[in-house]
Amino acid sequence: MNIELVTIGTELLLGFTVDTNGAEIARALGVVGVRIVRRTSVPDDGGAIRDAVTAALARTGAVLTTGGLGPTRDDISKKVLADLYDAPLEFDETIWASLLDRFRRLNRAPVASNRSQAEVPRGATVLPNRWGTAPGLWLEGAPGLVIMLPGVPVEMRMLLEHEVVPRLLERAAGAGVIRSRTVRTTAVPESTLAERLGDIDDRIAPLSLAYLPGLDGVDLRVTAWNLVPEDADARLAAAAAALRERAGAHAYAEGDTTLAEVVLAEARRRQLTIAAAESCTGGLFGARLTDVPGSSDVFLGGVVTYADAAKSELAGVAPALIAEHGAVSEPVARAMAVGVAQRLGADLAVGITGIAGPSGGSAEKPVGTVWLAVYDRGETVARRVQLFNTRAEIRARAVQTTLFRLWQRIIGGA
Amino acid sequence: MNIELVTIGTELLLGFTVDTNGAEIARALGVVGVRIVRRTSVPDDGGAIRDAVTAALARTGAVLTTGGLGPTRDDISKKVLADLYDAPLEFDETIWASLLDRFRRLNRAPVASNRSQAEVPRGATVLPNRWGTAPGLWLEGAPGLVIMLPGVPVEMRMLLEHEVVPRLLERAAGAGVIRSRTVRTTAVPESTLAERLGDIDDRIAPLSLAYLPGLDGVDLRVTAWNLVPEDADARLAAAAAALRERAGAHAYAEGDTTLAEVVLAEARRRQLTIAAAESCTGGLFGARLTDVPGSSDVFLGGVVTYADAAKSELAGVAPALIAEHGAVSEPVARAMAVGVAQRLGADLAVGITGIAGPSGGSAEKPVGTVWLAVYDRGETVARRVQLFNTRAEIRARAVQTTLFRLWQRIIGGA
Structure with missing residues (x-):
């Protein structure tokens, strides 16, 4: 089955937002054999939306739109589509009830513009949105098939996965x-x-x-x-x-499995616990591990020792060690890992200290120099890595490299 | 001046590549007053390319295309455009000479298909490409204006900056x-x-x-x-x-300024230092602050107290407090903030404890319940917030809300 994608939003044409929805939709639909044959982006303008959707339906008979479903006044695509299908907008009590429920849970009061979010073209199938306020819509009729999704990436993604793909799968059964x-x-x-x-x-x-x-x-x-x-x-x-x-x-x-998930699973299988002492990554290592649901049985916690005094106070690093070797050094990385492991009684621990930049580098220790140590039940190994590019990249790669070394240690590869 | 963008390439429709060219072109053209009013992506298919360019010219009179200029057999847009302008493709000796020169410098031999890259529609202006093999083209005539650029991002960017923008500026002199x-x-x-x-x-x-x-x-x-x-x-x-x-x-x-930057700047102006005790955010708060270069003079560090024992060991939270009120509670959030502030001697500190989900919630404390405390030189305020959706969203919003409360506290708004 072929489909066209029409993305709606003036901001998409201004270039201040990179549209990642398009790529995500193409991948998700590709898996069920639905191929995007053309993509059009139009501003929040009724005429342009109508024109793009009409032309796409004439060519392909099926269109998926994103955007234009929110409560603010620049969102008009629902009206345009109702008009195109000759289906008046009707107030849907079920949507309104779930909107009110959502607002209650958020401890907020709906405003007048929220009411328009409960309006749907007569005969349309509502795709319930548990992740936001604007439901998706599935319109089938004389003009063809139009699937309308909100433009907010997380809502688009969830509706695509839970509502759109299963319906498309049903239609496409048997094809390549x-x-x-x-x-x-x-x-x-x-x-x-x-x-x-x-x-x-x-x-x-x-x-x-x-x-x-x-x-x-x-x-x-x-x-x-x-x-x-x-x-x-x-x-x-x-x-x-x-x-x-x-x-x-x-x-x-x-697939989507992260190295953090792999590390946690391997440690869990061996009943090992993990702690972390971070300097240049500032909490990113812990954040990566705790991104994974259920990480609490393996990851005990850690310390973010950004200031030198914090390295001593929280990880027990001797001030003399920092004075002698500098904060970015093998002895300090080792002491951080050992210190946090002892404080928390962890089987495994990492110590990460480096220069994330853009300033703070020297000839001997340029920006991107990172010392990382892995403590494993009494034994500690450390290595120096040289990373490059932006501060954000250096920090992300420092975390990933540490996860890799920790994983290799756990499975006996290092 | 208005223009439409037509991006050509089957790979753009498959979704394995996020198209960043479109956003970049919109920004570059916006600065010189040229507005992209519609964007269309079509596969490497002669009919689809012709159809999209013709419709765009009929609407807007000016089109910029990317892609379809390379030597491989799926690149056919030049032929389509030559046909549309009724201008036969002619072999251009200057382009060929510079192509041969480029190959010599790269120590490579041209293949037969490279010859087609030296062909241009009669009357077209060649936009020399010093960054790749396919020159851009500028066609003006009865159908309107078509600017053709290669799809490789670096070549597109360079041609846009050095060849296209100056020509558009000339045309648009005085305009908005x-x-x-x-x-x-x-x-x-x-x-x-x-x-x-x-x-x-x-x-x-x-x-x-x-x-x-x-x-x-x-x-x-x-x-x-x-x-x-x-x-x-x-x-x-x-x-x-x-x-x-x-x-x-x-x-x-x-603009692009983050709340973390604002918090750091306001604290720095008042010579205040910050520390953090994080549970459900697992280091994300520290990671957000230390994302900002130069954050080390304000942010001392923190503790990631994921396990209950870590809350006591690292932040000095009394185990009895956790036993009585639960780890996700006002007293524990307060004790975490106070504890880390005292350990590190910080003026300000935050304590974040919550249920990020997807499991671990209860009727009384559903997933998304977060207690956040802000300590400020002896005084601590705490509040409960209810967040929703995915684990990643709950964590990100918990960090942002904490930054907001901390900022309000610093500037005297809370």
């Missing part, structure tokens, strides 16, 4: 699908990884392979195009296995 | 510009904010206002369209002042 599988690697540069993978493209054909470098490492995405589901899945499984084998220790997971 | 200004608000829902702003749209006309809700709050972007630069700036300044006045305490900054 577009499916992908992703093997995640870290702590290896893209070019080195490509060398290790060698002639993998030939081996996995007709599947295609994409390298997707990011802050967490390089994701390897293999895609099957328009195959019957069983064939696609079998080929993807074989390709993923081949990728993991060639990437070796650097392949840590598949 | 598009400029924006953003007022950032937090801790107020979009609909409540809209009510407070009331008839602001009328007051700021002809400027337009967009509500941009996100995890940090609602950004208010006001835009001046096609005014002379001085007039645009004066009106934007007045509009921003009006927005800030009506949004009241909820308006914390303009």
Whole structure:
């Protein structure tokens, strides 16, 4: 099945917002064999919205829109679509009740403009939005199929997953699908990884392979195009296995699984607890681990020792050690890991100290110098890494590299 | 001047690539008063390209395309445009010579398909590409104006800056510009904010206002369209002042400035230091503050007290207090803030304890219940907030709300 995407919002045309919804929708629909054949972005202007949706329906017969469903006065797409389907807007008591309920839970009072959010074109199917105030709408009739979703990314994503994809799956049963599988690697540069993978493209054909470098490492995405589901899945499984084998220790997971999740799972399996002492990452390591629901049985907590005095007070680092070697040094990283492990009685602990920049570097310790230590039941290993680019990148990579070293330690690889 | 953007490339519709070109082009053109009024993405398909460009020219008379200029067989947009302008493709010796020169420098041999990159529609102006192999093209004639740029981001950017913008400036001499200004608000829902702003749209006309809700709050972007630069700036300044006045305490900054930056600046001005004790946010509060370069003179550090024992060991919270009231409670939030302030000798400190979910909630304390305390030189205030949606959202909003309370406390608003 083919569909066109119409994204609505003046701000999308101004260039101050990068539209990530489009890519996300394309991926989610691709998985169920629905292909986006054209994409149009129009401003919050009734004429432009009507024109774009009408032309798309004439070409393709199916349209997904995002945006224009909020309570503020620049949101007008619902009116335009009601007009196009010749279906007057009607007040929906069920939506209104759930809106009121939501407001009660938030301890807020609805305002007049919220009432318009409970209006739906007659005959439209309401896609309930438990993540925000504007429900999605599914309109089917003479003009074709129009699916309307809010533009707020989290609401769009949730409605797509819970309401749209299941309905599309029902319609598309039996056709060929577009499916992908992703093997995640870290702590290896893209070019080195490509060398290790060698002639993998030939081996996995007709599947295609994409390298997707990011802050967490390089994701390897293999895609099957328009195959019957069983064939696609079998080929993807074989390709993923081949990728993991060639990437070796650097392949840590598949799909959306994060290295933090892998670390927590491996520690949990061995009944080990983790603590952290962070300086340059300022809490980011703990934040990454505690992003994972249920992390509390493994991660005990940690200290953010940004000031030197905090390193001594909270992690028991001797002031003389800092005076002698500097805050960014192997002895201090080690002392931080050991100190926090002892304070919290943790089996494992990390110590991270570095220069995140943009200032504070020297010839000997340039910006991006990070010492990271991993304590493991009485033994501590430390290593210096040199990271690059922005402060945010240096911090994110320091966390990811520490997670990688901790993981290798847990599974016995380091 | 109005223009439409047509981006060409099957990969853009698959969703594995987020198209950042569009936003970049909109910003670059906006500065010289050229407004993108519609954006269309089509696959590498001659019919779709022709159809999209023809419709755009009929509507707007001016089109900028990206993509479809490379040497591979799926790149066909040049042929389509030559056909549309009734201008046969002709081999251009100058382009070919510079291509050969480039290959020599890269120590590579051109392949047969590279010859097609030296072909240009008769009468087109060549926009030389020193950053890649495909030159841009500028076609003007009966159908209107078409500017063709390569899709590779760095080549697109360089051609835009060095070839396109100067030519557009020449055409538009004396005409208006598009400029924006953003007022950032937090801790107020979009609909409540809209009510407070009331008839602001009328007051700021002809400027337009967009509500941009996100995890940090609602950004208010006001835009001046096609005014002379001085007039645009004066009106934007007045509009921003009006927005800030009506949004009241909820308006914390303009542009890209984060609330963490505001908090650090206000604390620094008063020579106050900050510490943090975090439970459900797991280090995210510290991470947000230390995202800001130079935060070390204000932020001393903190403790991540994920396990109950860590709350006692690191923040000095009496175990009896946790046993009596539970870890997510006002007394524990207060004790965390006071405890970390005393350990680190900080003037200000926050204590954050809550249920980030998805599990762990109860009828009395549902998922999203967060107690946050702000300690300020001997005095502590605490409040309970109820947050919603995903774990990531609850954590991010808990941090933002805490920053807001801390900021209000620092500037004397709470």
